[in-house]
Amino acid sequence: xxxxxxxxxxxxxxxxxxxxxxxxxxxxxxxxxxxxxxxxxxxxxxxxxxxxxxxxxxxxxxxxxxxxxxxxxxxxxxxxxxxxxxxxxxxxxxxxxxxxxxxxxxxxxxxxxxxxxxxxxxxxxxxxxxxxxxxxxxxxxxxxxxxxxxxxxxxxxxxxxxxxxxxxxxxxxxxxxxxxxxxxxxxxxxxxxxxxxxxxxxxxxxxxxxxxxxxxxxxxxxxxxxxxxxxxxxxxxxxxxxxx
Numbered sequence: 001x002x003x004x005x006x007x008x009x010x011x012x013x014x015x016x017x018x019x020x021x022x023x024x025x026x027x028x029x030x031x032x033x034x035x036x037x038x039x040x041x042x043x044x045x046x047x048x049x050x051x052x053x054x055x056x057x058x059x060x061x062x063x064x065x066x067x068x069x070x071x072x073x074x075x076x077x078x079x080x081x082x083x084x085x086x087x088x089x090x091x092x093x094x095x096x097x098x099x100x101x102x103x104x105x106x107x108x109x110x111x112x113x114x115x116x117x118x119x120x121x122x123x124x125x126x127x128x129x130x131x132x133x134x135x136x137x138x139x140x141x142x143x144x145x146x147x148x149x150x151x152x153x154x155x156x157x158x159x160x161x162x163x164x165x166x167x168x169x170x171x172x173x174x175x176x177x178x179x180x181x182x183x184x185x186x187x188x189x190x191x192x193x194x195x196x197x198x199x200x201x202x203x204x205x206x207x208x209x210x211x212x213x214x215x216x217x218x219x220x221x222x223x224x225x226x227x228x229x230x231x232x233x234x235x236x237x238x239x240x241x242x243x244x
Contacts, residue, residue, distance in 0.1 A: 001047050003057050003082045010074040010085060012123065017041040019073040020089065020207040023065045029206065029238030030174040031055070037172070042075060047082045061086055070207040091207050092150050096214035096223070097136040099201065101192065102129035104139040104146055122149075136203070138195065138216075144168060145190040151205035152176040154185055155198045156225045161185035162194075175204040175233075184232035200225040209240060 010016045019038055021028050028034065035054040042049055049057075058073075065071055072089040075082060105128045106121060126149075131137050137149040145164055147153050152173045154163045163180065165187040166172045179185045195201070200222040201213040212226035233239045 001049060001080070001082055003049070003053075003084060006083050006085055008083070008085065010076055010083075011078070014076050014078065015045050017045070017075045019075075020070060020205060022070050022207055023062065023067055024238050024240050025067070027238035028062060029209070029236065030178055031238070033177065034174050034206065037174070038073075038075065042077075042082060045077050047077055049082065057084070072207075089207075093136060093203060093205075093208055093211050094134060096212055097203065098134060098218075099138050099148070099213050099216045100131050100135045101140055101195070101217060102131070102137045104141045105129065107141075136213075140192050140195075141169075143192050145192060145195050146170055148203045151203040151208070151211070153190075154179070154202040154204060154229065155190050155195055156200035156202075156222075156229075157190075157194050157198050161202075161225075161229055162188045162190055164188075164190050173204060174206055175209055178233055178236070179204070179229065182232045184229055202226045202229055 017038065019034065021034065032051065032055070035058065036051040039049050039051050039054050061071075069088055070091055071086055074085045077083070105125055125139070126137075129137070138153060139146045139149065145153060145155070146168055147164065147170045152163060152170065152175065154161050161179075161184060163176055163185050164170050168189065180187060196216065198216070198221070201216060203211045203213065210226060210230040212223045213221050215221055234241065
């Protein structure tokens, strides 16, 4: 299938796969795993692209990227082609976000792409339960925590870092996957009650890596455990020496 780069905005009426990342010292963190996930997500939409094809398509873009700048890729199918849009995009996460819990208004997404990967579906969810401007939503479904709106969620509960399992319908994000593989956190179902008792909460994605939440529903959260979580991957190619 042909791949074309475009300056057009992604459509709201079509499934859109999103990806965001930064280049650190010339490297993109977990680059092959990221490309494999994009290929898998596009395959569910009907595009036959393998990991190598995605890596080749991204190669020229990566070479042109500025160091440390967050880039967001939007990918969708139209007219028998994969359309890709790349643009510089500041992180939607505040430096230390304040979290609010909202019920995800639909069934959990069945595809192993980005949580609420359907662009229009995410917009509808926000319209149903909008946060204030300086807040970030944590989505839950039937009392089980799914994800933050802008990344995977890690909850520090009784001295352990937990993250909701992929089977719950969340994205197996590259930072999430690396932290679990390193033994810094484990997959486990997280209830809303556990979330509300958490000592610390972190949000992870390829653009911000690991971000400590400041508060949940007005209750202050600790930062120190999040710093320890981020240290688990220091030294990996594309990982910052000091997390923001």
